[in-house]
Amino acid sequence: NAGVTQTPKFRILKIGQSMTLQCAQDMNHNYMYWYRQDPGMGLKLIYYSVGAGITDKGEVPNGYNVSRSTTEDFPLRLELAAPSQTSVYFCASSYPPGSYNEQFFGPGTRLTVL
């Protein structure tokens, strides 16, 4: 199993450009998450999904959109890139949460907006 995969690994965007960060998992997990990691700030939840067709906002959703048409894929869309969106983005997935919940993370996408 590849686990959680993310593409691209790196990207540089100009202000105002748009892009989609891809995330896929092959573990048949219903739950998927997008986080951003900023130095000294930890990971902040952007959006999450509890199954195909169901998404919801996390702590920092402004400037992002998501969709979940299949169990496997959970793309994150940036419509009008801003310098504040320079960050490392992590996708994660899990089985339905419980006391033994574990989230499996992708390798991350490092995005720079200039």
Place this chain on the structure above:
Amino acid sequence: AQRVTQPEKLLSVFKGAPVELKCNYSYSGSPELFWYVQYSRQRLQLLLRHISRESIKGFTADLNKGETSFHLKKPFAQEEDSAMYYCALAGGSSNTGKLIFGQGTTLQVKP
């Protein structure tokens, strides 16, 4: 408000010294707490969860509800323990699995 605080950005110790990475939380219900670790050039991965009361790679963490803490400890640090460590709280009123992460602590183990 639900919150996780890791007061130290960087913890530097010598090999063989004891290690304690601090984590405090704020949560009104029964917390579910985790430690995640990110080694250099590797993915973020689960280290341990409080419910299991387990020891992984020599690390342990005890939930202290009175002090609202979940500190990570290891009696003798090894160089391979050098990594970024995140404390996380499973929050949210519904069963969504959302995690609230602390700011992270970089552990540097010197030879």
